[in-house]
Amino acid sequence: MAAAILASGPVRADGNPRKGAALFLTCNACHQVGVGARNAVGPILNDIVGRRAATRNGYAYSPGMQEAGAEGLRWTDKTLSGYLENPRAYLRGTRMAFAGLPDPQDRQDLIAYLKTLKFDNAAETRDLR
DSSP: OHHHHHHTOOOOTTOOHHHHHHHHHHHTTTOOOSTTOOOOSSOOOTTOTTOBTTOBTTOOOOHHHHHHHHTTOBOOHHHHHHHHHOHHHHSTTOOOOOOOOOOHHHHHHHHHHHTTOOOOOGGGBOOOO
């Protein structure tokens, strides 16, 4: 594993949102973003960084994701990176079919892109405090 990390070069902690946007094209098959985005196979990912898991109104989350949200899981850089590396290993019971992003730099780049998506409307979020 260390050899794979070294081979991919140093990981930039802040990520590259432009590279992340290119990586997001794969995510686009199930998730929408931007003004006018709608829940699809997966929930809207606008303003996901910092959001509590399973709080998008109008989306039917898996029981595993609902439980994680109720237990306080928030999508931080760290939790998103773990989830994006291998969703099913990270969160038991998720329905996300994506196999994951093994490259840590790819994950940081994708997260950097997700941080640029500030199109949220307060009415789109469930309050689970």
